[in-house]
Amino acid sequence: MYFGLSEEQKSLEENISKFLSDNAPLDTIKAVADGEEAKADDIHKGIIELGLSGLMVPESYGGLGLNMLFATVVSSALGAGTAPVPYAGAYVMAPIAITLAGDEDQKNEWLPKIAGGEKVIGVGLSEFVGAREDAGIEFDKGKVSGRSLFLIDGKNADAYLLANKSGELFLIDSSSKGITVTELVTVDKTRTSIELTLDKVDATLLPGSSDLSVIEKVLDAGRLMLSADTVGASQVMLDKAVAYSLERKQFGRLIGSFQAVKHMCAEMAAELEPCHSMIWHAAHSQDSSTEDARLMACQTKAHVSEVGKQISKTSTEVHGGMGFTDELGLHYWFKRIGLNRQLLGSPELIREEAGKLQGFDQ
Amino acid sequence: MDLEYGPEYDDFRSEVINFIKENEGVKLSGPMRDESRVNWQQKLIDNGYFARSVPKEYGGYGGHMDIIKLRIIAEEFAKSPIPKAMGGQGIQMLVPTLLSLGTEEQKQAYIRPTLRGEMIWCQGYSEPNSGSDLASLQTKGELDGDEWVINGQKIWTSTAQLAQMCFILVRTEPDAPKHQGISYLLMPMDSEGIDRRPIKQMTGDSDFNELFLTDVRIPAENIVGSRGEGWQVANATLGHERGSLADPNVTQNRLNSLIDLMKTETIDGQRVIDKPIFRDRLLSIQGRLMAQQSNALRILSSQINDGQDATLAKFIVKLQGTELRHELEGLAIDAMGELGTLYEDSPHLRDHGAWQQTYMYYLGLIIGGGTNQIQKNIISERALGMPKEPKVQGA
């Protein structure tokens, strides 16, 4: 029995952290948030060079063929660095979907290019999870029409992976006719979001996706990526709170010497520490396709989102007025955690699913 | 227990309701101090719905202090969308301070324009090294002939970008113990030597500022209370601020909007409010709010009945109110799901992004006005009689 990350996984995490601290310091994140897209592109290129785009692509298609535990390590490190790059959609959900459900042509067309960092696929499963504003898409005779909101990694993507309400997955080329892209602005400026309006757009079905287990696996993977991102971001918020409490003095002493502040930090740590284990465990369940993999994915996303919300609030409080400023930049982590919470299902919706998985709705 | 205010108040209530009906169409736009705003503020004063007990000679309505009438006004205004009376630190903190501790000249000079919304104030208390430990503040005030000369730095000064005046705490008696060396001064914001730099907040707005003060000269008479009494003067009104940061009546309005929102937003075509999981969170917040409203009634009662003690009830208002409001805004975001993360000028934005903005803003208010950890210290030490932490040598 060994519960934990391998040396290889740890060194991957270190490499990403080092890359981000060298290439995406807070000033760069701020510049990206203020609209300097070129800086985000550079960071994106950097993570491709680190091999992250090919992590989940099978070796036979030019990737590294690694597993969800590796992807979890990556996503957590990207969350920690509030990295303004595509990942969960483009480099995890999309390759998993194509690998599981694509035909040979689709695999040959897309997987090597994903691995090589040449193509980005945006992923739109929001309507499958829970449609807002009655959005949704219909597939009919090779064409899709309708609306899909909150695509993950969709901005400037080369293709989109979309789902209809019955869980079938389609690929459309972003240069096809009939697509209107609307940019959505969320609180989290480290990632992008778009809405697609589709009018009879050419689409190819991923043939294997008529089996519902495909979209479920894609969704589980996505939720785990968002959870890992939140865990990484939360850890940084905790670390920053502790560090600040060891610098800041009030009443002639370090604020970290006040029991109130210690307890805030200890509670954050007590809540967060198990979340690291939880994301690894959930990843392992997906990697070994255990029976509880779906339940773990749901509960991980729901639980980690709640813990992240609490930590993002508490860490801000420990920083006092500074925490509320733009300058300190703590809010980039706060908002990243806030967006992760809502993507692919907020805790309430996911817990409802977790209940259904266990037959609690009969 | 008798929750009727008494028949004499029924007439008053109908009068207020009538006024609100007659003015239903009033909508204010334009910046602060805009003529339309000042006129509305004056109309409220003329009718006794604002500054009710402030003497006429200082620009108020000149009525008797009648807390029940104030309560009725607040209740009826809260129910209606007509513009409420303007608030702000001048009205909520400075006016009460001047009324009880100001000189006649100060009352004459400042109260009327402040009430009318023509003179905006900011509160210059916090400093970079003096936040929770406010009494350690270091900004210096030295008397030079008939002028105070102020040097130092203030931070987190809300609305300083709009303010004509600042009530400021400065150290004038450097040799006195820290609480006895502070004075409360009134500083015109157009004085020479004030360098104001806006601070951007996590919300993206820049409502607060840093003030760098270099040889700022103000008249010697611009002091409220005596030299070295600034701490007591300031504390006389900190309570006003803490109460106003989390008024349950305002939260009630917000809860009503949240209910509307949850009735309109849908998930797979089903109204969010019809989903038991969301509904329960809503109802739990409603329950907490009802408790806070009952608590407010008890505080009200203690103000009109002798011998009723509501010390603890008062001390918890800021802590409970700001936390509840933050959670309420958070529920709205969850109820909207991904749409709840939209901000700025995004398509599909709900209510101009107010839910996200207020969610963050109330986290700011959990910190501002004395952090909620400090509130807990106050509750335990002053209301529950628990011992203070031992003082650190030299602090």
Ligand SMILES: Cc1cc2nc3c(=O)[nH]c(=O)nc-3n(C[C@H](O)[C@H](O)[C@H](O)COP(=O)(O)OP(=O)(O)OC[C@H]3O[C@@H](n4cnc5c(N)ncnc54)[C@H](O)[C@@H]3O)c2cc1C
């Ligand atoms: C939105 C907003 C508006 C504001 N507006 C104004 C304004 O108009 N004018 C003005 O003068 N100020 C204003 N402030 C400043 C506000 O009063 C201070 O931020 C607040 O008092 C905390 O001080 P600080 O920021 O220095 O934090 P610190 O005092 O450094 O506190 C940091 C952390 O240490 C904790 N801590 C400190 N001492 C203790 C203790 N003894 N026991 C337990 N925990 C402790 C705090 O709770 C906090 O978690 C505003 C602040 C905000 C956020």
